[in-house]
Amino acid sequence: MSAATTTASRTTSQPESPGGLARLGRWSATHLRVVLLLWLAVIAVLGAFAPRVESALSGAGWQDSTSQSVQARAVIARDFSGLGATALQVVVHDNHAPIAADPAAQRIIARASDLLAADPRVSVVVAPEAGVSLSKDGATAVIQAGAKANANDMVRAADDLTKPLARLATGSITVNLTGDSALWSDFNQVNHAAMIRSEVLSWPVTMLVLVLAFGSLVAAGLPLMLTLVGLLSAAGALVLSTHIAPVSIWALNFALMFALALGIDYALFLVVRFRAALAARADQPDRRQAAVDAIGETMATAGKAIAFSGVTVLVSLSTVLLVPSPAFRSMALGIMLSVVAVLAATLTLLPAVLGRLGHRVDAGRVRLPRRLTRRPAAHPLPSTANEAVARKRGLELLLHRWGGLLSRRPWIAAGLVVIVLGVLAWPVLGLRTGMPSIAIIPADQSARAGYVQVVSAFGPGAPGELQVLTPVADQTRTNAVLTGDRGIAAAIPGSTNAGWALIQVIPTTDASAPATGATIDRLRTELPSGSLIGGAAAENHDLDTALSSRTPLVFGLLIGLGFLLLLIALGSPLIAFAGVITNLASIAAAFGVAKLIFQDGHLSGLLHFQPQGFVDAWAPLFFGAMLTGVAMDYTLFLLSAAREHYDATGDPQEAMRTALRTSGRVVVAAAGVMVAVFLTFALSGPLAPKEMGIILAVAVFLDALCIRLIILPVVLRLTGHGAWYAPAWLTRVLPNIRFSH
Incomplete structure (x- = not known):
């Protein structure tokens, strides 16, 4: 069966009734008070426990409990x-x-x-x-x-x-x-304080990037709403979890980090698509109904991608539970609780607020210089109704041009990226890991x-x-x-x-x-x-051994489960395989950089730390799972948009360029915020936040720039219809999930 025939079997069907997420979005948009009351009740119950979080959480647990x-x-x-x-x-x-x-x-x-x-x-x-x-x-x-x-x-x-x-x-x-x-005790106090300072310092940069990404002050505040809901809910749930088992204080730090990251990712993706859907209904006389209809369309497309994204993040983090260490398991639990809270708020509270805001989502508009938004005649954008807003965005114009360049020179672009990633990843072959030495404690501490x-x-x-x-x-x-x-x-x-x-x-x-x-x-x-x-x-040696022995298993599960989830979501074995394997390239390059800096000591003077001669043993496993979740997030945003446009037009090249122009903006903005936040950790005093900040910042930067904006679009460009091909037997087995409305 040809690729086109397989695609037709997936896309040609009778008009579908609104899906569950579309109905949920429309209901939320028309029942703001009910949704608000429900979330206020959740926050009141869980938030009542949140102030006790730092005193309730534990400082130990860095052990292999089976050792x-x-x-x-x-x-x-x-x-x-x-x-x-x-x-x-x-x-x-x-x-x-x-x-x-x-x-x-x-x-x-x-x-x-x-x-x-x-x-x-x-x-x-x-x-x-x-x-x-x-x-x-x-x-x-x-x-x-x-x-x-x-x-x-x-x-x-x-x-x-x-x-x-x-x-x-x-x-x-x-x-x-x-x-x-x-x-x-000293490790927790010093590093916890440094991470809090870094998070506070990152807020001005975060707000600036949000305002530029969303283009309005009102829209820029929406991720903060999701972050607050996610953090309060996760903090309260963590306190309640301590009645079952000890929970590490580090679970709170990572919960805050992911609540902010996913709040930005999900809000940006949903708001961008909502604006486009609303612009397509500019002639609809009933503005209130137009907003509700736009929410229904947005939830049927972007909402579905976000739901799958949340599931992939949860699945990625669940692999950390294989490590028999209370600290690691509770840190994964903290992140998962924040993911669940932010995901639930994104699928209910955010549609309710957007439905009420309607066109006012653009209130407090930030105007960019005309030279950033002027559209030269040589690079026209498609004139479909859904692109009415996109034509005014300088970043979409830049990404549109970038997509055209990748279409014309795919091999050159891919070759350069492979060389860069290969050079950065090469040192990872000499990577050594170990449990932290005394060097992670500042010299002025008692211990x-x-x-x-x-x-x-x-x-x-x-x-x-x-x-x-x-x-x-x-x-x-x-x-x-x-x-x-x-x-x-x-x-x-x-x-x-x-x-x-x-x-x-x-x-x-x-x-x-x-x-x-x-x-x-x-x-x-x-x-x-x-x-x-x-x-x-x-105890340190036994935990190091446990981490080393389980890292291959965790990465194997990350690859296998990630492939399965992308296959279910996108229906294509080739693109699911490419989406998962490319994740490993940016992670390997990030740890290659970490080897040069933290193991070999390059830049130690500039960054003011004493190298240990190795990278902390928990970094490959724990950060690898975190980065896989973030990378799958971006992968789904980009490829679900490409799938949607391919199903609608049957043109793989136009689908690639449209997805790059629309969802690429989300990837760039979200990655920009995350890199800024992580770099503030890299500038903090203690070694542990430095190591975490540099590894995560480098990985996210390379993943967004090299993988999502170059490699995946080139794969779509070179494979054409084959990117979306699935054998007939597989099409019958997989659920028919569509991202079009």
């Missing part, structure tokens, strides 16, 4: 007073005299011990002990506080105790709270200062101390394995309880060094059966 190290932590919490990975450590350092000979230092140690003992989350306080937690020169002592509460509560304990302990310091004696719980003091006093492996649990009957054999291992600096036998012997083990290398992970893996194969290795370094 041996987490199992060891549970045993230590039960049988060894919680002196494991989540225990607190207070480092007292005397700059002028040995601690044992300084009464002031002794008083500080006593006061610090009292502060720790008074906290109900502390099970036991262990005083400094010579040869174990008192340095050879006597200048540094470590007080240990066992964890009586879970990991999240111990991070909160670190939040509460850091400043009171620091106030005990004098001019010559420093007091710093460190340990894994303190590290996550890092204490960490550095421990390294100076006890050696590089001391902050990454391992806890080895072995059956009492195998204690002698276990000691022999530990003392004979090249990666172990010291093994300190501890107490025994409940059939277990606890041995404190200090590696020879830093906690985040690959050699420490290799030592952990080697010991697990050599220690007696039933032995467990725990500790913060082991």
